[in-house]
Amino acid sequence: MADVDTTIAELKMLVRQFVEERAWQPFHSPKNLAMGIAVEAAELMECFLWLDLPASYEAAREAKKREEIADEMADVFCYLLNLSNVIGIDLSEALRAKIVKNAVKYPAELYKGKYQV
């Protein structure tokens, strides 16, 4: 598992280099990158479009579909890291802060097995 010893900063650097080598920064306004994330999220969603919920677990195990899913997840992540680079957001900090807010909003004892709608 590369996730065990890969930091967010390393992946941000990888994305930054890819963009700089192509001089794509002028295209990457925050608005465009937010759109890019949404476009890739829709492509990820399309992998599961006509499946019922149990079949979506199976799809994630089937080799060809699994690669497609991993690729689309990578695309979403790539644009997210790109946006973090452009506007200088610390993703780890943002995630931790949001989880604290969510823990207050959804106390474990109240929401056990139940879901917000």
Next chain:
Amino acid sequence: MADVDTTIAELKMLVRQFVEERAWQPFHSPKNLAMGIAVEAAELMECFLWLDLPASYEAAREAKKREEIADEMADVFCYLLNLSNVIGIDLSEALRAKIVKNAVKYPAELYKGKYQV
């Protein structure tokens, strides 16, 4: 910058614990999580909806809006980590593999300053 020494695996664990404390796993089929990513991506996009591209950089600097943007980015990231947990995807590996594919698809010398459509 917490991103410098935070690994993907640490953040995955954080998300896993949050979900397990609430026993929310039955809701988190791959299909539902892909939808969740798309829903949060749309909320992120909404932060920039009526702005032109230069104004989207300014929005990211204005304190209140910046927190909103960071929160929505965290939501996208949270569902992405959650999906990685559920279907066992190594995000760092998936990102690196996708960047290699993209480097072949968009050679730096050909795409310098130009963009795919």
Next chain:
Amino acid sequence: MADVDTTIAELKMLVRQFVEERAWQPFHSPKNLAMGIAVEAAELMECFLWLDLPASYEAAREAKKREEIADEMADVFCYLLNLSNVIGIDLSEALRAKIVKNAVKYPAELYKGKYQV
């Protein structure tokens, strides 16, 4: 059923008047309206986010949820009509043309009960 005797042109006019009364045309570039459609589509999707497929039929029958769904569908439709106005697309013609293309792409005898992925 108002749908029986309401034309697309009547609804386009309704949307056009609403926009003109507020002088909102400068905000409504094609790019922004396409984003608006995607944002509203995500809100519609959110009505069904944590439900399995059979439960999504039930949700559409429950009064409060049904109104929410109808409202989100109206929002998607409103931006779609707005975009049609701005760039001068005849929606009925566009739909008919696309259905002809789809009928060629998915011949009824080949796709009976089966789905494209």
Next chain:
Amino acid sequence: MADVDTTIAELKMLVRQFVEERAWQPFHSPKNLAMGIAVEAAELMECFLWLDLPASYEAAREAKKREEIADEMADVFCYLLNLSNVIGIDLSEALRAKIVKNAVKYPAELYKGKYQV
């Protein structure tokens, strides 16, 4: 302009026939159709992804791009009509009701030339 004398009900019927000829109803739960709308909305948005706002007007005039845009708009509309058929929503009524709500929420004199965020 076919929009002048085409009713919503006619287009709903067109979509219904297309679906029935392929026996695709089992795939078309409200949840799946809402996802379908969001997927097509993202494809429409992709037509404008890297453009600035003025360039998005130009794109809509260029023949090849215009057809692509019209096709994606038709896809969004097609799923919206399909969902209306499945859950029995009168789209004209839903649109009129939503515009009345919006007129209350955004009084013309207060929002003239200004936009909600």
